[in-house]
Amino acid sequence: MDNFQKKFLDEASDLVSQLEQALLTLEQDMGNPELVDSIFRIMHSLKGGGGMFGFDNISNYTHRLENMYDLVRQKKLKVTREMLDITFESADHISSMLNDDGSKTEEIKKNEEILNSRIEAILDGDSMSVVTVGDSVEVKPGLASYYVKVKPYEHIQRNGTNPLLLIDELVGLGRAKVNIFYSNIPDFESLVFDDTYIWWEVILATESDIDAIKDVFIFVEDDCEIVIKKLADGDVFSFDGIEPLLQCSHDFPFDLEKITSLANTIQALEKAKTETAQAAAAKEDKGDEHIKKFAKESTISGIRVASEKIDSLMNLVSELITTQAGLNLYADRAKNAELTRIAEGLENISRQLRDTAFSITLIPIDYLVVRFRRLVRDLSREVGKEIEFEARGAEVELDKSLIEGISEPLMHILRNSVDHGIETAAERKAAGKSPTGKITLSAYYSGSQVIIAVTDDGQGMNPEKIRRKAIEKGLVAPDAQMSDKEAIDLIFMPGFSTSEKVTNISGRGVGMDVVKRKVSDIRGTVSVSSELGEGTTITISLPLTLSIIDGMLVRIADVDYIIPLSVIDTIFAVEHEKIVSSFQNVINIEGVQYPFYYLRDEFAIPGDAPEREEIIMVKYEDRKIGIVVDNITGEYQAVLKPLGKLYRNQDIFSGASILGDGTVALVLDTHKVINQFTRYNDL
């Protein structure tokens, strides 16, 4: 497979997911013309690309779908459930065609036949209404007249293109007059038999829009000169007095000026009949719309970049930041105002560069939500439940690698919710709930964490049932005492699955223990809370593994530490005496009691503490907890470097960073610091 084909495959799978997204939205808002338009555009790109890169099967198939949506666009067809179903399945079908390695060709073919016949059924079933619509409307809304000049370059036939077929196709779009120009044909001696010398002008009145006309030439753009001009709205052939202007005479071009001026006069007369103000407003709207449409199509909203390039960009930015820190330090010491000014200016830029570069590596969760929406939709149909899926905070962004890592666990959680969580409509009615179940996925930032929660309003978990099951499976001792919360947490134990019957959806042997493991693989944690009869919430919290963070540089003895700014709430100076005399590691500051951790003790750092120390209040869940350090150096943007495998047990440090003077500072993960030392101190 060549490079272009690979690129097309990449692009095509993007398009398919865009298609799914558009379909899901369309399902909520059937008949929204913008969505129909965008679906049409996606089909169109798939068709064009498929044809261009030799994926004829895709091109042929999407052509049919495109036809269907074209009819919808022209308001000849209404969007129906069946149509959406077909398109959803088509999206799958296209994906399988894209991924086909030849092993499933037969299967795909069969599937395609079925889908085709369903598309045909829709097209046939509605052909009646097409006729009636056509009859009832006098001037068809999309009807317009165009001038098209087709002047093939001499070599066009060598590529196997027969220009006459193009003209045929063009004429097929509506009512047309064709003018032929022979004047370029050379003497017989110098004539090359497979060169093309003839060119054409076409006046075309059609309901298809200008895009459809352009499509005729989509694959020969480089092989001929194409001019497409809109002459007038409406059918010029129906205008009085236009007949002589449309006489075809070889080698005499159409007098476009006269045609347009005549068309304009006629239209102006017609327009005068209607209210002028209304007409003007309509015209303005139309102009705007065209501009918008054009702008939409001509701006490139994004480009694809290989992830290695992004990685190397990030590495370079990291090095820049480290070098920057060195420069700052030097400028500080040099006490040269000019140098300080330059260093500060440069720092400003590198900070912005860092933020921009970093944002490139982030992907909004929305990227996953489309898939999840589809999953919930398909699964709920499969099990015959009515479920609404809502996603909140889909704009929350996560590192690419985290997105990859979180997808499977979330999918599993959603499966569980659909399968076990939400009851059937009948059960829900009996319980006095709305028959439609609801699953909500919400994502938000919390300090240096991203929280993703999946909530359902289903039957909830029965701690008693879970306890029994766990005892049955020998996971806990029969006489074990545990709270309801502890019982529910048993679902994370390996070998636990409450599903009474193994279904296709969940209970396939992988349980919540796998979810837990996968989440902890990407340094996240997962927790569950459930209310019997009310529903279940599964919460995943993930670290924002930023490779560069804004931090506060602090010192204990002769070692520098960095605390991410995002977790810091406030900082107080305290007397060492006050810390020594505190009881149970709780300190009273401005009338509020704060628990705190004295890092000198926790880290077993020898030596005397300074008289005045700093207590940094960090956010921990919904509380503020103090962390005591010797002193604070200042803000610092830290390039996070891994501490490496040898320090894998020291996970209270999320990494290290190299300071401007070349020494190493350790980056504290305050969450883990608190968790770890709480075990011993029992906060």
Added chain:
Amino acid sequence: MEQETTGSYISFVLGEEYFAINVAQVLNILQLVQITKVPTAPDYMKGVINLRGTVLPIIDIRMKFGMEPIEYKRDTVILVLNVEIDGEIVNAGILVDAVKEVFEIQSADILPPPGIGSKYKSKFIEGIFKMNDEKFVMLLDIDKVFSTDELVMMKDTTESPESKQAETIE
């Protein structure tokens, strides 16, 4: 002669004893720089240093071997190694008292590690080589040293070799 393979080794000193590591695993020799201690880590893990922009963990190999820690001196150097831990290549530095020399050994000249009676567990020793000056050099299998939390030495014996022999029978 033709069938024999030669290997280059670099020798270093810990206390009175000579050790050697295959040069293929040695990336660099650094002078002692300031080491940032990582709290809560085992004592033999001295901390991390900045090695040209990357963070390099430093191991006090004396302590890892269960020897008495000593004050670092002018000769103390860091050998930067690449070691394989659980199938992953990791860079790490070890602190040694002093580096001696690089020498070549014919594979035939490598003696098998001693069994019973040795001060060090034989699985950490690739073999033993007798230098020209009659000194014995222990060729370390450094990957194994890094892959374990065990102490490398059978017992913390800095006393006379006579008493050691009696104690270390398994």
